[in-house]
Amino acid sequence: xxxxxEVRNLSYSYPGSQRQVLSGANLTLGRGEVLSILxxxxxxxxxxxxxxxxxxxxxxxxxxxxxxxxHAMKQREIARQVAYVQxxxxxxxxxxxxxxxxxxxxxxVGFFGRPGNRDxxxxxxxxxxxxxxxxxxxxxxxxxxxxxxxxxxxxxxxQEPQAILFDEPTAYLDFGNQARILEAIRxxxxxxxxxxxxxxxxxxxxxxxxxxxxxxxxxxxVCGSVEEVVTQDRLRExxxxxxxxxxxxxxxxxxCLHGELRP
Amino acid sequence: xxxxxxxxRMEERAGRRKAARLNLLLLAVLCALALLALCVxxxxxxxxxxxxxxFGGGAEDAMANSVVWGLRLPRILGAVFCGAALALSGAxxxxxxxxxxxxxxFLGVSQGACVGAALAILLALPAGMTQLxxxxxxxxxxxxxxxxxxxxxxxxxxxxxxxxIIVGGLMGxxxxxxxxxxxxxxxxxxxxxxxxxxxxxxxxxxxxxxxPAMVLSGACLFGLSWWIDVMSLGExxxxxxxxxxxxxxxxxxxxxTFLTASSVCLAGTIGxxxxxxxxxxxxxxxxxxxxxxxxxxxxxxxxxxxVDTAARTIGTTELxxxxxTGMVGAPFYAWLLYRxxxxxx
Numbered sequence: 001x002x003x004x005x006e007v008r009n010l011s012y013s014y015p016g017s018q019r020q021v022l023s024g025a026n027l028t029l030g031r032g033e034v035l036s037i038l039x040x041x042x043x044x045x046x047x048x049x050x051x052x053x054x055x056x057x058x059x060x061x062x063x064x065x066x067x068x069x070x071h072a073m074k075q076r077e078i079a080r081q082v083a084y085v086q087x088x089x090x091x092x093x094x095x096x097x098x099x100x101x102x103x104x105x106x107x108x109v110g111f112f113g114r115p116g117n118r119d120x121x122x123x124x125x126x127x128x129x130x131x132x133x134x135x136x137x138x139x140x141x142x143x144x145x146x147x148x149x150x151x152x153x154x155x156x157x158x159q160e161p162q163a164i165l166f167d168e169p170t171a172y173l174d175f176g177n178q179a180r181i182l183e184a185i186r187x188x189x190x191x192x193x194x195x196x197x198x199x200x201x202x203x204x205x206x207x208x209x210x211x212x213x214x215x216x217x218x219x220x221x222v223c224g225s226v227e228e229v230v231t232q233d234r235l236r237e238x239x240x241x242x243x244x245x246x247x248x249x250x251x252x253x254x255x256c257l258h259g260e261l262r263p
Numbered sequence: 264x265x266x267x268x269x270x271x272r273m274e275e276r277a278g279r280r281k282a283a284r285l286n287l288l289l290l291a292v293l294c295a296l297a298l299l300a301l302c303v304x305x306x307x308x309x310x311x312x313x314x315x316x317x318f319g320g321g322a323e324d325a326m327a328n329s330v331v332w333g334l335r336l337p338r339i340l341g342a343v344f345c346g347a348a349l350a351l352s353g354a355x356x357x358x359x360x361x362x363x364x365x366x367x368x369f370l371g372v373s374q375g376a377c378v379g380a381a382l383a384i385l386l387a388l389p390a391g392m393t394q395l396x397x398x399x400x401x402x403x404x405x406x407x408x409x410x411x412x413x414x415x416x417x418x419x420x421x422x423x424x425x426x427x428i429i430v431g432g433l434m435g436x437x438x439x440x441x442x443x444x445x446x447x448x449x450x451x452x453x454x455x456x457x458x459x460x461x462x463x464x465x466x467x468x469x470x471x472x473x474x475p476a477m478v479l480s481g482a483c484l485f486g487l488s489w490w491i492d493v494m495s496l497g498e499x500x501x502x503x504x505x506x507x508x509x510x511x512x513x514x515x516x517x518x519x520t521f522l523t524a525s526s527v528c529l530a531g532t533i534g535x536x537x538x539x540x541x542x543x544x545x546x547x548x549x550x551x552x553x554x555x556x557x558x559x560x561x562x563x564x565x566x567x568x569x570v571d572t573a574a575r576t577i578g579t580t581e582l583x584x585x586x587x588t589g590m591v592g593a594p595f596y597a598w599l600l601y602r603x604x605x606x607x608x
Contacts, residue, residue: 053503079505086500092361092420093495093550098275103493107505112486114553124272136271137278139550159504 003067004163004194005029005052010061011219012047021047024061025221027213029163029196034189035223036205037198038230039215040239045198048215049165052196054078066162079107083156084165090148094139097132097151098123104158119158126157130184146177153184157193164188166197170204182208202243202256205230214238230256282548282558289561293343296565300339300572306330333466341465342571343564345526346536348477350563351556352519353537354544355484358491358552359515362420366538367523370423371430373534375404376520376527378434381441381454394473398524404430405520459583460531462571473525480518480525481560487515488552495552534585535592536563542599566591 010025021044029035039045050056052063054070063070065081083104091100105119127133132150135143140151149169156164166185170178182204189195189210199205205212205226212230213223216238222229232245235256242259301313308316308327316331353366367373379400383393411426412418438458445451456464484491490511494501502508526533544558567584570591574582 055499055502075502075507076505079503082503084503086503089497091496092363093358093545095492095550096275096278098271099492099549099551103496103504106490106493106501109489111490111507114489120275127271133271137274 002031003028004031004033004065005196006064006067007052008062008064010048010051010058010063012044012051012056012058020219022051022058022215022221023219025215025219027221027223029194029211031162031194032189032192033194034185034208034210035194035196035213036208036210036226037196037213037215038200038202038205038235038238039198040217041200043215043217044219045215046167048221049084049167049196049198053082053084053165055084076107079159079161081162082165083159083161083163084167085152085156085169086167087171090141094141096137097140097143098127098136100140100151101127101154101158104155107159122160123154123158126154129157130154146173146180149173149177149181150184153181153188157188161193163194163196166195168198168200170199170201178204202230202235202245206245206254206256278549279554282554285548286554286557286561289558289565293561293565293568296568296572297339297343300568301331301335303572303576304330304335337465337467337470338462338571338575339568340467340470341462341529342567344470344474344477345462345530345533346540346563346565346567347560348481348522348526348563349533349536350540350544350559350566351481351484352522354541354552354555354559355491355515355519356537357541358495359512359519360420360423361495361497362423363542364420364424365427366535366541367519368431368532368534368538369427370408371404371427371434372401372520372523373527373532373537374431374434374438375407376401376524377457377532378404378437378441379524380457380527380531381438381445384450384453384457385441385445387450390469391472394476394525394528397528398521400434401520401524401527402517404434405516407433457527457531460533460585461581461583462530463575463581465529469529473529476521477525480521483514483518484522485556487511487518488556491515491552530584532585533567533588535588535596536567539592539596539599540566542596546599 005028007025007027010022011020012022013020025048037045037048047056051058054073054075057071065073065078070078101123102115102119105115105122108119109115127136130150130153132154135147135151140148169181173181185195185197186208209226211224212226213221214229214234215221232243235243243256244259245254245256248255298310298313302308302310306326308331312327313331316328349367356365356367356370357363376397379396379398380393383396408427408430411429412422415422442451442454445454490506493504493506494511498508540563541555541559544555544562548554548558570587571584574584574587
C-alpha cells in the first residue's frame with residue numbers, strides 16, 4: 001500500500017513555551033485510510049494537524065508527505081497534495097458557494113492568473129458528487145452550518161489532493177449533520193483519499209473504524225487500529241472521567257458512553 | 264424552488280455574463296458623462312463641437328479650444344482616474360484585510376500621503392518629489408496602522424479600524440503642525456489645497472506624471488484580483504490553499520497605496536470614494552473581485568466625474584470636492600449599513 005503520510009519522532013512546543021505539546025509522535029497513513037485523532041482539550045490534536053499541513057514547523061522530528069520531507073516543500077506544493085478543512089467559520093464577504101468552492105483550485109492557478117473553464121468544470125463535478133449543486137449560487141454566508149461544512153468538503157475535494165485533514169468537522173453540527181459528515185468522510189476514503197480528522201467524540205471514531213490515534217496531555221501519541229487504541233482503560237485515563245465502552249447488540253458494534261455523573 | 268426548471272450551471276454562467284454586460288454598460292455611461300462634462304460649464308460647448316475639438320483638429324473658436332483642452336479635459340481625466348484609483352484601492356484593501364470596513368481614509372493612507380506631500384512642499388522640494396513623499400507617507404501610515412494591532416495582539420477587524428483612527432488622528436495633528444510652521448504667503452495655500460482636495464489645478468502635465476504609476480498598480484491589482492478573493496478567506500486558509508500570502512498581501516498593499524498616493528498627488532485627499540464605491544459595486548456585480556475591481560473602477564470614475572462637474576457648475580464659486588463627496592458618501596454609507604442589516608441579519 002502507498003504510504004501518504006509518515007510522521008517520525010515529531011515534537012512541538014510553541015515558541016517561548018517550555019511545555020511540549022507533542023513529544024516523539026509517530027504515525028503512518030496509507031492511501032484510502034481514515035485516521036481519527038482523539039485527545040483532551042489542549043492536547044496537541046490541532047497542533048499535529050497544523051504540522052501535517054505545513055503551517056507549523058516541528059521543533060524536532062520529520063514529516064514525509066508521499067515520500068518527500070514536508071519541510072523541503074513549498075506551501076503550494078503541499079497544497080497540491082493536502083487539503084485542510086479548518087474549523088467552520090463565516091467569512092467576511094458573501095461569496096457564492098460556487099465561488100467559494102472554486103477557491104479550492106488555487107494550487108492549480110498561476111500567480112497572476114484566475115480559474116478557467118476546466119476549474120469550473122471540476123467544481124461542478126464535485127458539487128454534483130456531493131449533491132449540493134442547488135446551493136451553487138447562494139451566498140456562502142447565508143446557508144446553514146451543515147451546508148457550509150459540505151461546502152468546505154467540496155472545496156477540499158476540488159483541490160484534488162491525496163489527503164484531506166479535518167479539524168473537528170463535527171463541531172457545532174446537529175446530530176443528523178454529524179452523521180452525514182462521517183458518511184461523507186467514509187465515502188471519500190472509499191474513493192482513495194486519505195483522511196485525517198480530529199474529534200472529541202470517541203463514538204465517532206468507533207463508528208468510522210479504520211485507524212485511530214490518541215494524544216495525551218503530555219504530548220505522547222499512540223496510533224493503531226481503532227480496536228487496539230480505543231479501549232475503555234485508555235480513554236478513562238486520557239479523559240479522566242468515568243466512561244464505558246459497551247457492545248450494542250442492536251447495532252452490532254461497540255459504543256462509547258459516559259458512565260455515572262459524580263454527585 | 265422547483266428542481267426541474269432550475270439549472271444552477273446556467274445561472275452561474277448567466278451571473279458572470281450579466282456582470283460583464285453591466286461593466287460594459289458602465290463604461291458607456293462613463294464615456295457619455297465625460298463628453299457631457301466637456302460641454303457644461305461657464306462657457307458652454309456643444310457635444311459635436313467638443314468632439315471636433317478633441318478628434319477633428321480643433322474648432323475655429325479659439326476660446327472653446329482652450330477651455331476644452333486646457334481646462335476641462337485635464338480636469339475630467341483627473342476626476343475619472345482619481346475616482347477609479349480610490350475605488351480600486353479601497354476594494355483591494357477591503358479584500359486583502361478581509362474587512363469590508365476599511366478604506367484608504369480609514370487606514371490612514373490618505374492622511375499619511377497628505378502629510379508626505381505637505382512635507383515636500385514645506386521643504387520646497389521639486390514637483391516629482393511630492394509624489395514620492397506622498398507615497399512614502401502613505402506606506403508609512405498603512406504600516407503603522409498594521410503594526411498597532413499586532414503589538415496589542417488583537418487582530419480583529421475592529422482593532423484594525425481603531426488603529427486606523429489612531430494613525431489618522433496622528434497624521435491629522437502632524438498636518439496641523441506642518442501648516443502651523445508653513446509660510447502663510449506661499450506654502451500654506453498649496454498645503455491647504457492638498458488637504459481639501461480639488462481638481463481645479465489639474466493640468467495634463469501633472470496628470471501624465473502620475474498616470475504610469477496609476478496604470479501599473481491598477482494592472483497589477485487586476486492581475487491579482489482572484490488571489491485577493493482567496494486572501495479574503497483569512498491568512499491561514501489562503502496558506503493551506505497554497506497562496507504565497509506574504510507576496511500577495513505585500514504586492515496588493517503596495518499597489519493600493521501607490522494608487523491612493525497618486526490620487527492624493529493629483530488632487531489632494533478625497534474622502535469616502537474608497538469606502539463606499541466598492542460596497543456599491545458588490546451590490547451590482549457580486550463579491551468576487553474578478554468582477555468587482557473593474558466595476559469599482561468604473562463606478563468610482565463616474566462618481567467623481569459627476570461630483571466634480573457638480574462642484575464646478577453649481578453655484579457661482581467652486582465647492583471643494585471633499586465637501587460634496589462627504590455629503591453624498593456619508594448618508595449613502597449609512598444607507599448601505601442599514602440595508603446590510605436588513606439582508607444579512
